[in-house]
Amino acid sequence: MAGRAPIPARNSALIAMIADEDTIVGFLMAGVGNVDIRRKTNYLIVDSKTTVRQIEDAFKEFSARDDIAIILLSQYIANMIRFLVDSYNKPVPAILEIPSKDHPYDPAHDSVLSRVKYLFSAESVSQR
């Protein structure tokens, strides 16, 4: 990518998650869970009592951390903080929108695909 600062190499980078309970439990069984000395985790379980503010704060915290390389975000949760997700444009950590049990993946809402669908729009074709 032209003009981009080189990405520093990282070893033992973490995968952060903001998702529902079953998705978090599943990925924790896969060994992704990390708890540091201050008892801060690399995941946030979202349920009916979780506020949008808490989700925003968790997203901002995970995206600012140097030790996190990928953030897994359930798509229905990403829709709650869509403006934050769409305005995020750093290469690392990479934001991946995943389906959840009750909300299947919708490519139309994916922030990455929304960014590139401009290439297929009638306006971009007429400009060429």
Next chain:
Amino acid sequence: MAGDEGTEIYEEREESMDAAVGKEEAEIKTEGKEDENILQFLDSLDGYLTLMDSVNSKLREGWFDLASARHSMGTLRINSTLLDLKYHPAASTLQVTDQEVGSLGSVPRFALSKWASKGCGSPKGKDFSTDTDSEIGSPLSQQLRHRGVSEKPSAKDETTLAADEEIKKERAKSLSVFGGLVSPKLRGAQLSFETALETLVEIANMRASMLSAFERITEK
């Protein structure tokens, strides 16, 4: 005199033709690079959508097995309140490097390291650096059983077996928060989520190359 003028005109015409040919060749090269970027972008986009479909089905398997395990073991034995909140590092981590990819320039590359041994300097876990051409590695090494004369296992096989044993222990440790005896469905769910994790790392790599190709195309 007329002959000299004619020669000069001829030479001028040759020079302008050479310049035009050179310009045409440069244009063809630029178009070629643009086509390469567009092809790279379309390939990455196709790979991204295919992998998302794959992760979708793997996650569904995992949720289904988790629900089955919850049904057989009970809701109280499988829920988030049992999660370990004591200090512990992640067993599966990522390596991030900046990789030069042809016309795309530098692109971040993610490699998954599953079940790395905790507290050790060098990870003993298997490195699942994913390439689009390579298959997703199975965490359990499956060897064919041969009847008849068995040969002594080589040093490499012993190392692989030792690593597999470590991975089995780490896996069992991960499930230990749910009790000593767990349902086979829970182990099945664990494997499904592990496979989903590998696919997600591939998706992250595909996303990076897609965005890089997109930036190159829209630069012009």
